Amino acid sequence: KAGVTQTPRYLIKTRGQQVTLSCSPISGHRSVSWYQQTPGQGLQFLFEYFSETQRNKGNFPGRFSGRQFSNSRSEMNVSTLELGDSALYLCASSPGTGQGYTFGSGTRLTVV
């Protein structure tokens, strides 16, 4: 059974640019959540999508957005990148019943 796949694994962007990260959940999982991991703030919840609808949102500025497609694949977008957006972005999928969160390996974003 394939796990959660995140692409790309590494990304370098310039301040002011925008970036789109992709997440393919485990087959049959309808919930996809996104997290940001930084050395200072730890793992912080960005948002969760379930059946193409945003179900939960963390305390991040509007520059961070996401969406989910009908096949449950999800993308997150960060516009007007700042140096502080450099982080490991992790995606987790679950059946949506409240248990069984499986994480991908993450996308390492570096903003220069």
Place this chain on the structure above:
Amino acid sequence: DQQVKQNSPSLSVQEGRISILNCDYTNSMFDYFLWYKKYPAEGPTFLISISSIKDKNEDGRFTVFLNKSAKHLSLHIVPSQPGDSAVYFCAASTNAGGTSYGKLTFGQGTILTVHP
């Protein structure tokens, strides 16, 4: 406001001994707790979870204890093995309103080192 805290940044134990990792929380609405293990440059790997209706859950070498009155949970690893060396995160969620399970609140992590 850190709602989930892991006060020990690191823990060092000898192979074969018990490892005890601790976690405290402040939000009494949390009703589901999880432990994850993480290696650098990888995503967290699920270890074990516990619902607030239980006070103990066991899975092989891993046992999680929940003390709701103290808002405290702990992960016991017995016996500890060198391969257990990693960062351990506790996480919590609430099902308030029935749709909140997607949001996990994580502690800052504890680096466990198991010496041969």
